[in-house]
Amino acid sequence: MPVRTGEQYLAGLRDQPREIHHRGQKVEDVTTFPGLANGARSIAGLYDMQHDPKIRDEMTYTSPTTGDPVGLSFIAPRNLEDLQRRRTMMSHWAHTSYGMMGRTPDFLNVSIMAMAQAGDYFAQSRPEFKQNIINYYDYIRENDLTLTHTLVNLQRNRRPAASTQNYSTDVALAVVKETDAGIVVRGPRVLATLGPLSDEIAVYPVRNAQLEGTEDAWRYAFAFAIPCGTPGLRFLCRESFDLDRSSFDHPLGSRFEEMDAIIFMDDVFVPWERVFLYRDVDLANNLSPRTHQYNHSGHQVVTKNVAKCEFVLGVAAMMVEILGSESIGQVHALLAELIENLEVMKALLCTAEIDAFLDEWGVMCPATIPITVARNMFIRMYPRMVEIIQLLGSSSLMALPSEVDFNGPLGAEIEQYMDTDTATARERVQLFRLAWDLSGSAFGSRQVLYERYFQGDWMRNASILWSRFDPDPLKEQVRDFLRRT
């Protein structure tokens, strides 16, 4: 099947009943449920872009198996040009939500692609797992499916000394039974971003919490993917930050709610053909670095970061224009920080492509260090970018009528007093409602938390960067210097 349309994506969600709960209510249809429907429509818009005659050629490539046009984020890059084409495609998607939807489907498409190309890695677990991951990649590519994933186990406590393991076995997702037909898993996982709006869920080992070699660690060592409607799989949503208000009042939340959910697996059956790794703790611990999945998902993440930096900078530039603060030195310093962030992200993305390398699986991979540096820096950058919006906006972020107030009893006062030298009252309020949704609303606060944590916490990410960096040539330089007479 060639690339889907938005309507086909929405029909897919409707056709696959799944168990989703939101604020005590069971969600029958995510495509109409208030708080979820607008996010689904935004994802649908991405699928429609694949049919837009103006950019269609930049969004798709020819399927290696059917010859149909399929989504370009599925491509297995073999050279720099492939990587750059993929980035152009991902950039189109990232710009539709200005980076506010981190989990557009390309995020997981590139990850599953990387795993499938590294099929021999999975064959070490069991020979048939290689074909399983290849078949799965072919399946989601040819059917243009949307995935979520959950990598993190819940923990009862986080004291490093409390246990030899950094997960609590009684609340970690575990294999409880094995049959001729597959495995049965039980337990929760966090956090399935886009879960309620996905067709499939991938469950694989967490990157930054390694399984320890305890006797029963094998029960937690697995990778698999199943449909979101699989019996026993339940999604518990956090409260929606799409408050069902006008897009004037909540321009971001009313469009780009991608939803995060805890998942509970109540004796969920996973057929063998959907299992990619099982029982091997070392293979589970090394899946991400060895398949380079992290490099490829990082390519999507940093492309998204660029779109997000551009948007925040654009909002900031409009804020200072409307407030008339453009000539103040302190304002320049804040704007300069935003420009620096944007340029650093663009430079790292570019370097990751220029320094890309062909890995042992024959895939062209964005370079590890620039991608990891960009990912890690954004954990600190984004909260600061949001702080800058708050510093630039000050009380204008609170002296903020709603859309209905323009037609209310104080409408005339708003029009009379809230304009500025460069903007009508309505223009000012509209922009600052956007700035608030970016920097202070529940939607905006979740964006900050997302950037801080969606890829693991900063400290463990710092350790990962250090472990991937090769300091030997630099140490040699210093040794050379010390040897000088």
Ligand SMILES: Cc1cc2nc3c(=O)[nH]c(=O)nc-3n(C[C@H](O)[C@H](O)[C@H](O)COP(=O)(O)OP(=O)(O)OC[C@H]3O[C@@H](n4cnc5c(N)ncnc54)[C@H](O)[C@@H]3O)c2cc1C
């Ligand atoms: C908005 C959002 C979306 C997300 N989406 C997804 C998703 O789609 N899929 C997915 O799998 N996950 C997702 N995550 C989860 C994410 O992977 C985790 O939040 C992340 O790995 C950190 O784990 P944690 O939240 O349990 O933090 P914790 O491990 O509780 O860490 C909290 C703090 O305590 C410190 N800490 C805790 N334990 C230790 C330790 N042993 N050593 C040192 N420091 C420690 C950390 O440095 C951190 O500052 C998402 C998270 C957020 C916030």
